[in-house]
Amino acid sequence: MKQFLLLxxxxxxxxxxxxxAQSQTAQTDTEFFIPIDKSNLYTRVVGNPDKPIIITLHGxxxxxxxxxxxxxxxxxxxxxxxxxxxxGSGKSDEWKDKTMLTTDQFVKDLDKVVEYIKNKYPNKKINxxxxxxxxxxxxxxxxxxQKKINSFISNSGTANIQHNNFALIKHEKQLANKLIKExxxxxxxxxxxxxxxxxxxxxxxxxxxxxxxMNTIRYVFPKDLGFDxxxxxxxxxxxxxxxxxxxDFYTRNKYTPELLEQAMTRFEYINETFHGQEAYNNLNxxxxxxxxxxxxxxxxxxxxxxxGLESGRMIxxxxxxxxxxxxxxxxxxxxxxxxxxxxxEQLYAALTAFFKKHN
Numbered sequence: 289m290k291q292f293l294l295l296x297x298x299x300x301x302x303x304x305x306x307x308x309a310q311s312q313t314a315q316t317d318t319e320f321f322i323p324i325d326k327s328n329l330y331t332r333v334v335g336n337p338d339k340p341i342i343i344t345l346h347g348x349x350x351x352x353x354x355x356x357x358x359x360x361x362x363x364x365x366x367x368x369x370x371x372x373x374x375x376g377s378g379k380s381d382e383w384k385d386k387t388m389l390t391t392d393q394f395v396k397d398l399d400k401v402v403e404y405i406k407n408k409y410p411n412k413k414i415n416x417x418x419x420x421x422x423x424x425x426x427x428x429x430x431x432x433x434q435k436k437i438n439s440f441i442s443n444s445g446t447a448n449i450q451h452n453n454f455a456l457i458k459h460e461k462q463l464a465n466k467l468i469k470e471x472x473x474x475x476x477x478x479x480x481x482x483x484x485x486x487x488x489x490x491x492x493x494x495x496x497x498x499x500x501x502m503n504t505i506r507y508v509f510p511k512d513l514g515f516d517x518x519x520x521x522x523x524x525x526x527x528x529x530x531x532x533x534x535x536d537f538y539t540r541n542k543y544t545p546e547l548l549e550q551a552m553t554r555f556e557y558i559n560e561t562f563h564g565q566e567a568y569n570n571l572n573x574x575x576x577x578x579x580x581x582x583x584x585x586x587x588x589x590x591x592x593x594x595x596g597l598e599s600g601r602m603i604x605x606x607x608x609x610x611x612x613x614x615x616x617x618x619x620x621x622x623x624x625x626x627x628x629x630x631x632x633e634q635l636y637a638a639l640t641a642f643f644k645k646h647n
Contacts, residue, residue, distance in 0.1 A: 319542070321380075322372065324400045325388070330379035331372040331401070332356065332542070335364035340413040340438070340647045341405060343370040345422030349394070350558030352378025352551045354541045355419075358628055362636050367643070368412070370405055374425075376558050378551045389561045391428055391568065398429050402436050413438040413647055417639070420444050420594075420625065427573060427603075430580045439583040439646040441639060444625050446595040447603050448572040450495075455596030456505055456517065457491050463513040483509050495569040499560050506594070520591040520624040528629060574606040583614035585642040587635070589623035616642060 316337050321328040334356055342363060346353040353371040356364075363369055375397050376383030383389070402414060415438050418426035423445010430440060446452055464480040464487075471477060487509075490501045506517045516522050531537055538544055543551075562568050584607055588600035604617040618638050623630040 316368070322401050322404045324375065324397045325393070326385075327375060327381045327383055329372050329375065329381075329397065329401065331370065333368060333370050333405075334360070335368040336366060337368055337409070339367045340415060340643075341370060341409060342367045342415045342417050342643065343372070343401065343405065345398075345416060345418035345425045346374065346377070347420030347422055348377065348555065348559055349374065349389075349421050349425075349562045350377055350555040351421070352555065354543070357537065357541055360540070362640065363643075367415075367647075368409060370401075372401055376554055378554070379547065382554065384557070386561050389558055390565070391425075391571070394425060395428050395432060398425065399433055399436075402429075402433070406436070415643060415647065416440045418442055418445055423447075424449070424571075424573075427577050427580070430582055431573065431576050434580055434582045437582055439585075439643065441585045441587065441642060442603065443587045443635075443639075444589060444592060444595065444627060445586075445603075446599050447574050447577055447606065448599070449568065450570045450572050451599065451602065452595045453495060453502070453569070454491065455598065456593055457487050459593055460505060460509055460513055461487055463515065467513065479512055483512060494566065496566060498563040498569045502563065515593070516624065517593045518625040519630070520589065520622050521630045524626075524629050574602060577603070577606050578608050580607055581609050581611075583642075583646045584610055585616045585618070585638065587618050587620065587627065587638060589625060589627050589630070590619050590621050591624045594625040614646070 315335065317332070317334045319330070319332045322331050332353075342359075344353060344355045344359070346355065352373050355371050356369070359369055373380040374394060376389065406412075406414060414436065416426045416429070418424070418441070420443075423442035424447060426440050426442055426445065427447050430437060461484060464483050468477055468480045487505070490505065493501070495501065510517055519525065532548075538548075586600050586603050586607075588595070591597070592599070600617055600619060604615065607615050620627050620631050620634050620638075623634075627635045
């Protein structure tokens, strides 16, 4: 389980090995800790100190920030990139107090980060770029503090976790029923019927056993049903597996295998804590994001079953107060939840064009 989670974290962000850009030496590369309520967040700032700022929001909750690997050849010449590990994650201070592992607290933490960076690097536009959970995180922040942010990109993000779960269950039910009609193998038919029964139980449970149930419908059932929740092009997984065995990867990202193992242990704790909360598992902020007026780009994979195929369109429609000239919706063809690994060139083109337009 831990090895799979490790790959899931890294593939959400990394693709530098698969895309060649003109690399230029970063003008600054510094590390420090940002103080927040009762803790400190590890932060790395890399890039051009004379340019606008992009703060990246990693996935999870509970993952860690190695986005430098992804963005070093894409943004670091034209922006000042801020990579930080969220509360208790990665190289930030360890955090075990579950009462402060909530979305409200994380929004407060991000506001501390924004204020700290604004004071350290004054008179600069601050942009946000969130991936997966980081997309939801960015929207939660904009609802309360959008005046502090110049623009935001949600990459494979969501604004309705409840929808994600129901959409995946619906897809798996459709596949199971289809496969029952297509086979005469009694063993397979019984398995598909078993899956349908279990999906009914999970759907009606209110996601009270979210962590275990999601492991089942995201990693177990798809193997029987013949699809991958996170990949449209599963053959590209091998390149990621090779990357995390590359010593240069650790050097570039200032990690060691031991630190990575520690980060994974923290990830499991934080992720399970969040998914142990019914409020989080049923979180829906589609109505709330209607107050946002900040420029937003919504990016999603064409076959992203991790968040539901309609998630991007739902978000775009809900952003009713963002002027049409300032909001965009892009579905990347032949990709799922790992766009950077599956179609990096399309992704990079969309990211760079949007930030260039609004900076």
